Amino acid sequence: MDDPRYPVGRYTAPDEVTPEQRRVWIGEIAEAPAKLRAAVEGLSEAQLDTPYREGGWTVRQVVHHVPESHMNAYVRFKLALTEDSPTIKTYEEAEWARLPDVRQTPVEVSLTLLDALHARWITALRAIDDAQWQRTFQHPEWGAIRIDQTLGLYAWHGRHHVAHVTGLRERQGW
Numbered sequence: 071m072d073d074p075r076y077p078v079g080r081y082t083a084p085d086e087v088t089p090e091q092r093r094v095w096i097g098e099i100a101e102a103p104a105k106l107r108a109a110v111e112g113l114s115e116a117q118l119d120t121p122y123r124e125g126g127w128t129v130r131q132v133v134h135h136v137p138e139s140h141m142n143a144y145v146r147f148k149l150a151l152t153e154d155s156p157t158i159k160t161y162e163e164a165e166w167a168r169l170p171d172v173r174q175t176p177v178e179v180s181l182t183l184l185d186a187l188h189a190r191w192i193t194a195l196r197a198i199d200d201a202q203w204q205r206t207f208q209h210p211e212w213g214a215i216r217i218d219q220t221l222g223l224y225a226w227h228g229r230h231h232v233a234h235v236t237g238l239r240e241r242q243g244w
Contacts, residue, residue, distance in 0.1 A: 074123040077233035081226040083219035092203065092218060095225035100192045102228030103184040106136060109235040110177060117244060118177060122234040129238065131167040132231050133177040137184040138166055143224050144191045150207040150217050151198070157208040195221070 110133055118130040127135065142161060149156045203218040
């Protein structure tokens with residue numbers, strides 16, 4: 071990709087999501103923690119504090135962002151599965167990335183959090199039946215969103231951020 075913000079391209083939700091596509095996406099979500107861990111393995115503190123692109127987040131911010139984002143996704147799935155099209159809360163991810171805990175918390179804490187979160191999330195995802203995949207939540211800006219389409223977004227999201235780190239490593243020769 072020519073745009074370093076989107077090393078795996080932008081996500082576009084398909085109108086129809088097949089059971090096979092869901093299986094692939096669930097597999098990608100299951101693999102995301104190990105892939106992120108491998109992407110940052112062996113990086114120094116200085117390397118973790120290097121932006122993945124000009125004007126972009128540091129590797130450290132990316133590592134802390136992924137479980138924060140996926141925690142929100144997990145809650146959104148649980149809400150959609152237990153309530154009738156609930157309105158979800160948005161959050162200012164760029165502001166979260168600037169909070170002191172992002173600078174001060176070792177990345178291992180967020181990698182461990184991602185491992186545990188995904189273990190729970192994958193268990194929940196594998197238990198969703200065909201009818202439940204059509205359930206929705208209401209995004210304040212975008213309206214009704216089906217959870218099967220959201221599944222694809224978060225499979226993409228993991229690949230997207232891993233590629234930020236691996237792309238930086240390639241360009242820097244790390």
